[in-house]
Amino acid sequence: MNIKAIRGIALASATSFVTLMGSAAQAVEIEYWQYFFDARVAAMEQLIEKFQAANPDITVKMTHFPYADYRTKVAAAIPAGEGPDVVQLFYGWLNDYREAQLIQPLPSDVFPADRIEAEFFPMVGAMRDGDQYWALPTAVRSLALFYNERLMAEAGIDSPPETLDQMVEAAAKMTKRDSAGNITQVGLTVGMTAQDHHWFREGLIRQFGGDPYKDDYQTVNYDTDAGRAALDFYTGLVTGDNAVSSIGFMDEPQAAFKAGRAGMHIDGSFRIGSLADVRGLKWGVAELPASADGVRANYASYWVNAITSKAQGEKYDAAVKFMEYIVSDEAMQLWLDVVGELPAKPSVGMTEANANDPVFGPFIRGLKYARTTKFADESGQRQVLVDMVERMTLQGMGAAESLTVAAEAEQKILDGYYKK
C-alpha cells in the first residue's frame, strides 16, 4: 500500500467521522420499549422505518424483552431514570405509573380529549383524566368464540351458535366420552385461569342482567341474582352427567383446542396468530353468543403507549410526534395486517373489509359492545374467580356461598388498592 492510498483512507475516514458526528448532533434519538413478540417487533420496525423517513431528524431505537421479564424490567428501569422515552404498558398498570409520576399526560393541543373520545372505541376512555389522556393504544383485543369446523360438521352442526343456549346444545353434541364415562373431547373449553374470568365478568354477568362493578370498578356488584345465574350457567358446563367440559382438560384450554379435542373455545384476538400455524386444524370464529333475549357483551383489553417523564425538551417533542404517528390510522392498519391485533379506532376497524373479515370481523364487531375492566390487581382478581369455581368443584361449596366469598375477597383487594 503506498502513501497516497493510506492518506486517502485516512481522509475518507476522517470526513465520514465528521459527517457522522454532524448528523448525530442534529438527530434526536428517542427510545421505545415493548415486550418481545415476533409480529409486534416486526410491525414496530416497519412503523419506525416509515416514521424516520417522514422525520429524518428523529431516530427511534426499539428495545424489547421477553414478556415474562417485561413488567419487572420496566418497573425497575423507569424510576431509575434509565430506559425509554415512549413505552408500551398494559392498560391495567397505568394507574401505578401515573401515581408514581413516571409518565406524562399527552399534550392536549396535539391530542385534544374530545377528538380522541370521538375517534377511538369507547373503552379507550379509561385512559382519560379530565381534559387529558395519559396514554393511547395502537391496537385492542377482544374475545370471540373459536370453533373447530371439522368437529362441528361431524356433529351435524351447520352454523356457529348465536345464543348461549345454542352454544350449550352444540357443545353437548361435540362432547365425547370413553366407556368409563371420562370425557375425551370437550364441547367447549372451560377454565377461569385462561380468558374465562373476563368472559364471566364482562360477558355472562351482564348478559344475565347484572352489572359486575359499581363506582368506576371500585365496588364489587356481582353477589346478586344475576351473578348467581351466571355462575350457575358457568359451572353447569362442567358439572352433572351432562357436563360438556372439564376443568384442566389437557392442561390448558387453548392446548385442547389446538389439539382438535375441543369443539369450541373462547379466547382473545391475540390467539389468532398461534392458531393460524397449527397444521390440520380447521377453525372459524364467531361473535360471543348472545343471551336468550339478545344481549351481547364482551371484554376488551389493550396495551397503551405512554410518554415517560424521562423525555424532556426536544426528546419530548420527538416523543409526541412518534406517539402521534403510532396511533394514526395508517399505523393501526399496518398493526392489524402484521400482528393481527384490532385497530383502536372505528374509522380503521369498521371499514367494510375489516368488519366483515371472516377472522377479524367477529372480534371487531365485538368491540362495539365491549367493556374494559379497571383492574386493581389483575392476577389477584383473577385468582378470586379461579378459587370461586374450585371451592365448588373440589370442596362442594354451594354456588351462592362461593360467590359471596369471592365478592368479599375481591372487594378486599379493591379496598386495599384504592384507599392508599
Place this chain on the structure above:
Amino acid sequence: MYRNLTIKQKQIVWAWAFLAIPVLFYGVIRFYPTGNAILISFQNWNLLGTRSWAGFDNYVKLWNDPVFWKVFANTFIYLLLGTPISLVISFVIAYHLDQLRFMHGFLRMLYFLPFMTSAVAMAWVWRWFYQPVPTGLFNNLLASVGIGQISFLNSTTNALPAVLAPAVWAGLGFQIIIFMAGLRAIPKSYYEAAKIDGVGWWTVLWEITLPLLKPTIVFIVVFSSIGFLRIFDHVFNMTTNNPGGPLNATKPLVLMIYDTAFTGFDMGYAAAQTVVLFVVLLTVSLLQLRILRDK
C-alpha cells in the same frame, strides 16, 4: 509501619489482604441485599413509587393472613414428608447398592441422573404424567384397566404429595452418593469383629453402621431440609396456570413470596415474608444441628 509488626501480625495482615476480595464480594452481593430486604419489610413499596414507612404493618398483615398460615403449614408438610421419606429411601438404596457388584456403576448412574436433570423439564414431564385422560400417562393406564381416574393435581388433598414425589425423586441421587461415601468410610475392621462375634445383620446395622453414619445423616438431613423448605421450581412449574393451587393446596412460602413480589408488586409484604422464611430456615438448621450432634 508494616516493618514494625510481629510475624503473627504480618500473617494476619496478609490473611485479610487475601480475604478482602471474598469479604467485599459477600458484603455487596449477600449482606447488603439481605439488610436491604429487612429494611424493605418495614416499608410499603410497589417498585415504582417512593418507599414509605409502614412500621410493623407488613408483619401484622402477615399474621392475619389466612393464606400465609396455609402456606406456612404447606411448607412444613413438604419438609416433614420430604426429608424422612427421601432419607429412608436413599439409605435403603445406598445400603443395597453398596453391597452390589453387578452393574454397580450403571445403576448408580441411573439413580444420579434425575439429580442432574433440570427441575423445570422434570416438573413439566410429571405435570403431563398427572393429567386426566386423554393426555395423562397415569390416568390412561388406570383407564385402560378399568379403574376410575385419580385427580392428581386438580385436588386439594392429592396435589401436594403429587408435587412432592418428583422433588423427592430428583434429590435421591445426590443423597445416595453421599450415603455411599459414608458407608465406604466405615472401617472394615468393625464388621470383621462383628462377624467373628457372630452378630446378626440387624445388630450390625443398628449398632455399627447407623451410629458411624451419623455425620453423613446430619449433613443430609440439614441439606435436604433446607431444600424442602425452599421448594419452588417443582411447584411453580407444575401449577403455572394457577400457581400454588388449587386453593393454595400446594403453595410453599417461596412461591408466595414470588407471587407477592412479582405479580402483586407488593415489595414490602414480600420482604416481610422473606424475613420470616429466613428466620425459619435459621431455626430449623440450628435445631437440627443441635439435636443430631449432641447425643
